[in-house]
Amino acid sequence: MKVREIVGWxxxxxxxVVFALVLGIFVFQPYxxxxxxxxxxxxxxxxxxxxKLSHTFNYMPDYGDIVVIDSRVDRSRTFLDDVLGHPLIGLFTGAQDDHSMYVKRVIGKPGDVLEFKNNKVYRNGIALNEPYIKETMDYESNGKMTVPADHIFVMGDNRNHSTDSREIGFIPLDHVMGTMIKNPFAGK
Structure with a gap:
């Protein structure tokens, strides 16, 4: 009787554990x-x-979405990266201290032409209305940049203190780990 009970447990x-891993890899994950x-x-x-549904099914986030990205854009991502990035696995591997995952806002999608002038971001020639930024952006650049296919351009809301696509480059779609959802427990 005892052995049967232990096997059941x-x-x-x-x-x-398997259910939690599947949920965290493919559906939902805290960061x-x-x-x-x-x-x-x-x-x-x-x-x-x-x-994580956008990552699982490889679909494009919307403008203004807050996303978690893998900032290591110079390397390809594999399924093993997704498994090792799970919090349960991270407890055993030390990956929970991985600082390559960034939280940013989607500014540009494939084909968009971006400019940084007059302390503003212009997408396809139109200045963005960005009430969420912390302060006026000090960044300007010469010329225009076009977001390539299967990539996005992201920026932090604290524009003057953010490492984002201005430095790390365009983000491949498979490096978008997921889209932030409103916290159902936050009461806001």
């Missing part, structure tokens, strides 16, 4: 904001919840 625990690049919208160490 082990089976239940194994099922729960923690690291730094002040998304001030005032998100604060340092704030926990956010991300729908």
């Amino acid at each position: 082990i089976r239940s625990i194994a099922f729960a 923690k904001v690291d730094g002040h690049s998304m001030d005032p919208t998100l604060q340092d160490q704030q926990r956010i919840y991300v729908s």
